[in-house]
Amino acid sequence: MIAIVQANIGDINSIINFEHKLGRYELQFNDKVRPDKNIEDYSKKALKYLIEDEKGFILLAKEKNQPIGFIIAEIFKHEAPWAKEKNKGVIGLMYIEKKYRNQKIGEALLKKALKWFKKNKVKDIRLHVNARNLQARKFYQKIGFIDYNIEMTLK
Secondary structure: OEEEEEOOHHHHHHHHHHHHHHHHHHOOOOOOOOOOOOOHHHHHHHHHHHHHOOOEEEEEEEEOOEEEEEEEEEEEEOOOOOOOOOEEEEEEEEEEOHHHOOOOHHHHHHHHHHHHHHHOOOOEEEEOOOOOOHHHHHHHHHHOOOOOOOOOOOO
16 A cells, blocks of 8 residues: 655655656756766755745655655745735655556645645646656646746757
8 A cells, every 4th residue: 555645854865866766767858967966965955944844845655664756845935026826836856666657646646735735825836847758748737737838948
């Protein structure tokens, strides 16, 4: 049975391990990432902040108490004075171990994060996904996300 639990400080190394795997996975879509770059000190500080701060939310999917995936959600103040909502929610990262994909675990993580945003009265929820990652785009569209802004890069 898969459990979805809120991350704690003891989970940081598992999350960093997932971040490395995600970076290597992203290479097929993005030649601008450096999964070899050691970002552990930065990640540890950022993850500790997100776990301890009320504006951050990290969930883990676990099977038999072993982490198999995660999602990071965070609430930010809108910078633009013309924004309808004063806060925006951002899904930062999400990763599921390959052998557990297509089992609705990502959907369970995402829906729990969306409930957290709703509990915190956040209506404007966003995420970034590589345009070439069609599987991820289809997944997010199935949940209800739509294309909003298009960021382009020079070849």
